[in-house]
Amino acid sequence: MNWTDERVEKLKRLWSEGLSASQIAAQLGGVSRNAVIGKVHRLSLPGRAKAGGTVATGRSTTKRTTSAPRAPNYASRVTTRTVARAVGATVMKEEIEVDSFQEMEYVPAGNVVVPISRRLALTELTERTCKWPVGDPLKEDFHFCGCDSPDSSPYCNYHARLAYQPVHDRRRAAARA
Template sequence: MNWTDERVEKLKKLWSEGLSASQIAAQLGGVSRNAVIGKVHRLCLPGRAKAGGSTAATTRAKRPATSAPRAPNYASRMTTRTVTRTAGATVMKEEVEIDVIEDQETAPVGNVVVPMSRRLVLTELTDRTCKWPIGDPMKDEFHFCGNDSPDTSPYCTFHAKLAYQPSGERRRAR
């Protein structure tokens, strides 16, 4: 099968109308879906038109309405961005609605006391010592905190606060 000028024009028209490669192949006749995709790629045609309207409206409709309050130190606003993505050999442009979250300034806590490390090696650790690693394990200076830890934690009180943060604080730290 040869790609005549008429067939190429019909391909371009059907592609711009949003028909799939299989539908175009059926209408042209004597050509496979893969041949249509290859020709579209060689012609560098833009992504197919979407049937059913814009994706921004679809995204907006799918978003669940939440009444949960946001973290108090973040400002959020909605914006729409045009993004391109590939689907096989086609490049598609679509508008996506995104939440833009801006970090607001927070004041650091002033009275933080970092405990002195007992500088224990692995063989010196017990069930009642802090197992917080300090330094690079490949270096000779590597050691563990070694301070007393409660029965329920492998870490001392200070390192347990670092290791186990509530989920709200983890989100704010990003």
């Protein structure tokens, strides 16, 4: 099959209208879906909107950093974006909601008393001891807190406050952002 100038122009037009490679192959006739895809790549045609709602050419990535041992507190914000996506032989524009995350600043309470760690090894832990890891597991000074923990928690009261954040505090912080 030869790609004539007319067929190439028709391919470019159909591609820009958002038709799939299979649909373009059917309209051109005498050409396979793979031949259409190959020609699109050789012509370096720009990407189209995908059915999932993400644009093939412009993806944004967000970098999230965490600091051990507590995870950062993220506030969720819903934004609306307009994207084009192929539906059959037509391209439709629709608005979708996208969750974006922003790291919130952690402000510790002013009168916190840090318990003195009992520096227990893994084999010394029981159901009633705090299992909060301290240090790097690959280093020799790695240990667990080992302080007394309530029946319902693997951590002592101090480490439980670091590990578990009340829902109402997260919502209030998200509303301020």
